[in-house]
Amino acid sequence: MSTSVPKVQDEMLTAVPSLRAFAVSLCGNVDGADDLVQETLCRALAHIDSFQPGTNLRAWLFTILRNQFRSNYRKRRREVEDGDGRYASRLQMLPDQQDQMQVKDVLAALQQLQSDQREALVLISAAGYSYDEAAAICGCAPGTVKSRVNRARTRLAQILAIDGPDGFGPDLWFLAAPAVSRGGSGRPRGRLN
Amino acid sequence: MKKERHLGQRQKTKRNVNRNADGARLDRHTRDKVDSHLRWAYEQIVEEGIPHRFVELVKQLERRKDEEDST
Numbered sequence: 563m564s565t566s567v568p569k570v571q572d573e574m575l576t577a578v579p580s581l582r583a584f585a586v587s588l589c590g591n592v593d594g595a596d597d598l599v600q601e602t603l604c605r606a607l608a609h610i611d612s613f614q615p616g617t618n619l620r621a622w623l624f625t626i627l628r629n630q631f632r633s634n635y636r637k638r639r640r641e642v643e644d645g646d647g648r649y650a651s652r653l654q655m656l657p658d659q660q661d662q663m664q665v666k667d668v669l670a671a672l673q674q675l676q677s678d679q680r681e682a683l684v685l686i687s688a689a690g691y692s693y694d695e696a697a698a699i700c701g702c703a704p705g706t707v708k709s710r711v712n713r714a715r716t717r718l719a720q721i722l723a724i725d726g727p728d729g730f731g732p733d734l735w736f737l738a739a740p741a742v743s744r745g746g747s748g749r750p751r752g753r754l755n
Numbered sequence: 756m757k758k759e760r761h762l763g764q765r766q767k768t769k770r771n772v773n774r775n776a777d778g779a780r781l782d783r784h785t786r787d788k789v790d791s792h793l794r795w796a797y798e799q800i801v802e803e804g805i806p807h808r809f810v811e812l813v814k815q816l817e818r819r820k821d822e823e824d825s826t
Contacts, residue, residue, distance in 0.1 A: 571813050578809050583800035600812060607816045668796040687790040688797035715789045716781050724788045 570610060570619065574603060577620045580689060581627055587684040588631045590673040598634070602627040621691070625699045628681060635677065671721040679714035682707045687715075 581602060585595035605626050606613070613622055672680050678700070685696040686707065693704040700707060719725065 571817055575805055575810065575813055578805045579801040579803065582803070582806075583797045586800050587797065596806065596808070599809065603809065603812060604816065607813070607820065610820075664792075665796045665799050668792050672793075684793065684797070688793040712781070715786055718789050718793075719781060719785050722789070722792065724785050724792070 570613070570615075571607070573619050574606060574623065577623050578603075580620065581623055584624060584684060584689060585627060585631070586669065587672055587688065588628075588677070588681060590669055598627060598631055601630050601634075605630065618695075621695055621699060624685070624689070624691075628699055632677070667722065671718055674721055675714050675717055679710045679717070682710035683714035683718070686711050 578599060581599050582592075582595055585598045585602075586592055589595045589598060602623060606623055613619065672684070675683070681700060682696060685691045685699060686693065691699065693707050696707045697704040
């Protein structure tokens, strides 16, 4: 068993970037997300004996993180937002400021969704889980996940003003980028704080 | 009998249309665009890699577990 523990811990570390991305999607800010990931790792290692080797460790960690988020959320009864832009200021590897603004836009839009719809949409559309896997993580039926994802997509499309090929999106943003660098006013949206 | 078949056909047609509970229809292009936004934002965070605090944390937890196991 002692030989398998280090391997599991290495796998846990490998899963950290995905866990952080999921946590930021749920929390809306990077500090809260990092605390959530830390709680998840502590709980996972404390209950490592309940993990069955050979099963999906990443999905197990996602389940712990999701349950921990809901437990914390019930305690606080309030959503934490990135009102002061701390997340955007802490993104260090983004290529330019337009990208920071857009990540902030997407995160802010996600925070406007119901938490069950948000987690379902992120698991399916961003994290790449199947409906069955997402259902196992969320503790509900695959049909429920499909319904939540559909509602969340519709709501997010409304919030981000995505409506057909001319809607707000990376392609339009990148097309506008040269105009911005020349000092033009080709940006599809106004400057954000 | 005829009525039952008619109802069955209606249900099948309804299932094929992608509508949400609010009755709004989302076309494939919009769905793909929403998903690409999400994936893009998600990948930006994933690309930040593993912050050092988590490497330290896992090492600490590993040491603590080893100590507990040895006592």
